[in-house]
Amino acid sequence: MSAEIVPVVSAADREHAYAVRFAVFVREQGVPPEIELDAADAAADHLLARIDGRPAGTVRLLRRDGTGVLGRLAVLAEARGTGLGAALVRAVEDRARAAGLTAVELHAQVAARGFYERLGYEAFGAEDEEAGIPHIWMRRRIEND
Secondary structure, eight states, X not given: OXXXXXXXXSHHHHHHHHHHHIIIIIIIXXXXXXXXXXXXXXXSEEEEEEETXXXXXXXXXXXXXXXXXXXXXXXXXXXXXXXXXXXXXXXXXXXXXXXXXXXXXXXXXXXXXXXXXHTTOEEEEEEEEXXXXXXXXXXXXXXXX
């Protein structure tokens, strides 16, 4: 397996990233398609992961008050368990660090909480719901080099 993570810069890459999100969130998890893409997409940095040249995962990074906000992390079913999700989280952290941000927050699906905890994230606040799915806010401080 040869994996690469690249910034989304072309329209084709953006289409691939959105297709991965649609496959995971809309088809697998039942998120309504009209809320999967949102206004924040235009301001976000998007990353696309490819395995052997084929789109396999994506994530976006927003900047809010000196903090990075990781969102829309999606890995296709056939690529899960390969470490690609963790690599996408670390790639977002690297971009956030390079931008001078001091922490990364995310609104995790409760079912994915353990995944993020293994990557150093800590939950804060109460559980809530997004698109009918239980979520919790999580945060990790990142050190700037």
